[in-house]
Amino acid sequence: xxxxxxxxxxxxxxxxxxxxxxxxxxxxxxxxxxxxxxxxxxxxxxxxxxxxxxxxxxxxxxxxxxxxxxxxxxxxxxxxxxxxxxxxxxxxxxxxxxxxxxxxxxxxxxxxxxxxxxxxxxxxxxxxxxxxxxxxxxxxxxxxxxxxxxxxxxxxxxxxxxxxxxxxxxxxxxxxxxxxxxxxxxxxxxxxxxxxxxxxxxxxxxxxxxxxxxxxxxxxxxxxxxxxxxxxxxxxxxxxxxxxxxxxxxxxxxxxxxx
Amino acid sequence: xxxxxxxxxxxxxxxxxxxxxxxxxxxxxxxxxxxxxxxxxxxxxxxxxxxxxxxxxxxxxxxxxxxxxxxxxxxxxxxxxxxxxxxxxxxxxxxxxxxxxxxxxxxxxxxxxxxxxxxxxxxxxxxxxxxxxxxxxxxxxxxxxxxxxxxxxxxxxxxxxxxxxxxxxxxxxxxxxxxxxxxxxxxxxxxxxxxxxxxxxxxxxxxxxxxxxxxxxxxxxxxxxxxxxxxxxxxxxxxxxxxxxxxxxxxxxxxxxxxxxxxxxxxxxxxxxxxxxxxxxxxxxxxxxxxxxxxxxxxxxxxxxxxxxxxxxxxxxxxxxxxxxxxxxxxxxxxxxxxxxxxxxxxxxxxxxxxxxxxxxxxxxxxxxx
Numbered sequence: 001x002x003x004x005x006x007x008x009x010x011x012x013x014x015x016x017x018x019x020x021x022x023x024x025x026x027x028x029x030x031x032x033x034x035x036x037x038x039x040x041x042x043x044x045x046x047x048x049x050x051x052x053x054x055x056x057x058x059x060x061x062x063x064x065x066x067x068x069x070x071x072x073x074x075x076x077x078x079x080x081x082x083x084x085x086x087x088x089x090x091x092x093x094x095x096x097x098x099x100x101x102x103x104x105x106x107x108x109x110x111x112x113x114x115x116x117x118x119x120x121x122x123x124x125x126x127x128x129x130x131x132x133x134x135x136x137x138x139x140x141x142x143x144x145x146x147x148x149x150x151x152x153x154x155x156x157x158x159x160x161x162x163x164x165x166x167x168x169x170x171x172x173x174x175x176x177x178x179x180x181x182x183x184x185x186x187x188x189x190x191x192x193x194x195x196x197x198x199x200x201x202x203x204x205x206x207x208x209x210x211x212x213x214x215x216x217x218x219x220x221x222x223x224x225x226x227x228x229x230x231x232x233x234x235x236x237x238x239x240x241x242x243x244x245x246x247x248x249x250x251x252x253x254x255x256x257x258x259x
Numbered sequence: 260x261x262x263x264x265x266x267x268x269x270x271x272x273x274x275x276x277x278x279x280x281x282x283x284x285x286x287x288x289x290x291x292x293x294x295x296x297x298x299x300x301x302x303x304x305x306x307x308x309x310x311x312x313x314x315x316x317x318x319x320x321x322x323x324x325x326x327x328x329x330x331x332x333x334x335x336x337x338x339x340x341x342x343x344x345x346x347x348x349x350x351x352x353x354x355x356x357x358x359x360x361x362x363x364x365x366x367x368x369x370x371x372x373x374x375x376x377x378x379x380x381x382x383x384x385x386x387x388x389x390x391x392x393x394x395x396x397x398x399x400x401x402x403x404x405x406x407x408x409x410x411x412x413x414x415x416x417x418x419x420x421x422x423x424x425x426x427x428x429x430x431x432x433x434x435x436x437x438x439x440x441x442x443x444x445x446x447x448x449x450x451x452x453x454x455x456x457x458x459x460x461x462x463x464x465x466x467x468x469x470x471x472x473x474x475x476x477x478x479x480x481x482x483x484x485x486x487x488x489x490x491x492x493x494x495x496x497x498x499x500x501x502x503x504x505x506x507x508x509x510x511x512x513x514x515x516x517x518x519x520x521x522x523x524x525x526x527x528x529x530x531x532x533x534x535x536x537x538x539x540x541x542x543x544x545x546x547x548x549x550x551x552x553x554x555x556x557x558x559x560x561x562x563x564x565x566x567x568x569x570x571x572x573x574x575x576x577x578x579x580x581x582x583x584x585x586x587x588x589x590x591x592x593x594x595x596x597x598x599x600x601x602x603x604x605x606x607x608x609x610x611x612x613x614x615x616x617x618x619x620x621x622x623x624x625x626x627x628x629x
Contacts, residue, residue: 072470072626073627095472098471106463106465106467106468107468108273110272110277111269122262123265123469124472125262
């Protein structure tokens with residue numbers, strides 16, 4: 001019933017991304033809402049395979065920045081190259097190469113676990129034959145064999161979040177953006193979630209993550225701290241702590257965020 | 260094409276699993292169709308009459324029996340005082356009072372004219388004018404008979420009027436209303452459900468997840484709208500069966516033509532629903548905007564009040580009312596047996612309307628926010 005082939009996807013997936021050292025390369029990226037500047041000229045690069053922490057208080061501009069990187073929001077000025085494509089010039093091409101998990105749970109509650117996976121695999125243009133094995137593999141990896149035919153709405157939050165993460169990566173993107181993926185999740189699930197993140201990172205997938213839990217910031221390869229729309233500090237967790245002469249990321253955050 | 264099918268499968272799964280939408284789609288419309296088809300009747304019968312007969316004569320009783328013998332009047336009360344009659348009208352027990360003066364018979368026998376007083380409750384103007392017309396008819400008949408009796412001649416009105424009601428010979432209101440109500444039901448599916456279901460994805464946040472995928476706007480929109488086109492067509496088919504079996508409406512024109520027009524009509528209302536959804540952020544907003552348009556469309560559709568009797572500026576507004584075209588079309592094709600040649604303009608207007616409104620909706624639907 002469904003025609004195979006997706007020339008656009010095949011072409012984009014086959015295209016060599018130019019300088020492959022950076023997966024994300026942002027320069028002077030700015031977003032203004034009227035007279036309010038939510039994101040003010042931020043610049044940074046993210047290397048392949050990194051777990052890049054994007055920290056900041058509520059309203060610091062993290063979500064706005066992420067939305068510009070994934071093509072949901074149009075930057076007011078500046079440039080952002082994500083997975084080899086300029087998000088302003090080629091927002092639709094970028095979308096084949098990124099995964100995204102929003103802070104609001106956004107799978108369909110009234111679809112079953114395998115139907116959600118099938119839906120997104122289909123939308124990303126994965127051929128029907130591969131979709132079947134994809135579903136089986138994902139469900140097995142997640143350990144959700146007995147939940148395969150359950151409606152997603154009936155799953156506990158922890159399972160939902162793990163599934164959402166897997167679905168965000170159903171098309172094997174080189175980079176995945178996670179916007180507060182662990183908020184409201186119990187410590188055990190959070191731990192399992194981070195194991196999934198590490199696994200992805202080992203496979204060479206770059207993980208771009210925002211979080212409120214500062215202990216999680218310690219797990220990142222590098223972390224940036226955003227305050228009032230600007231990046232105040234960006235380094236490895238160890239260096240960030242050394243530079244400010246404190247013991248934990250918690251203290252780093254409080255020092256920077258309080259000014 | 261494949262992406263559209265994928266979205267379609269998702270939509271159908273969701274519609275089937277939704278415990279409120281399915282009954283909403285298939286049970287409610289038919290309750291409405293049957294209810295309105297029988298109840299929405301403009302014919303005024305059973306006018307309640309209060310009689311004040313001050314004469315109590317053979318003549319006055321003769322006149323009163325004419326009223327009581329008519330299917331349009333119900334005599335509810337007799338009295339001898341104006342005040343009692345007015346009391347009945349104020350209470351709503353009577354719609355009109357007929358007052359016959361004391362010397363009614365005497366004057367008529369003496370070949371004088373005698374006035375009869377009619378007081379009609381005109382709160383409902385249509386009903387009042389009909390009550391007036393029916394009473395006049397009965398009194399005129401009575402007059403004529405009286406003249407024949409007293410003069411002994413057979414009198415005929417110089418001009419005889421005989422009328423035939425074409426296309427709806429028995430003046431059956433359900434024949435007139437049911438096709439129109441069917442149009443309203445299809446429109447409801449189109450505008451409300453489309454608006455609500457797209458906004459629902461915004462409200463839950465799932466639309467954001469779709470917006471970061473490479474899916475194209477038109478794929479998403481077609482996948483979203485097509486199920487409702489299918490559902491509306493099924494409703495039309497069932498509705499026409501109901502019209503035939505329950506209301507015994509004789510279809511004059513081609514049913515195929517009706518389906519063809521429905522296929523041209525649905526994209527217009529789906530487009531309106533979609534446009535409303537792009538304007539709203541919550542289902543509540545979508546609901547209110549939909550209601551606004553729906554009510555205006557219905558009241559200006561010509562279903563309840565003829566468009567010809569609207570002021571000319573209002574008639575111009577009805578040019579933008581898709582319901583008006585469909586109701587006109589239904590009456591022309593189903594009742595009058597018009598053919599494609601007669602309704603070509605309707606098809607052309609729907610085609611243009613459909614393209615414009617959908618273009619507007621797609622343009623206003625944003626994957627990327629500014």
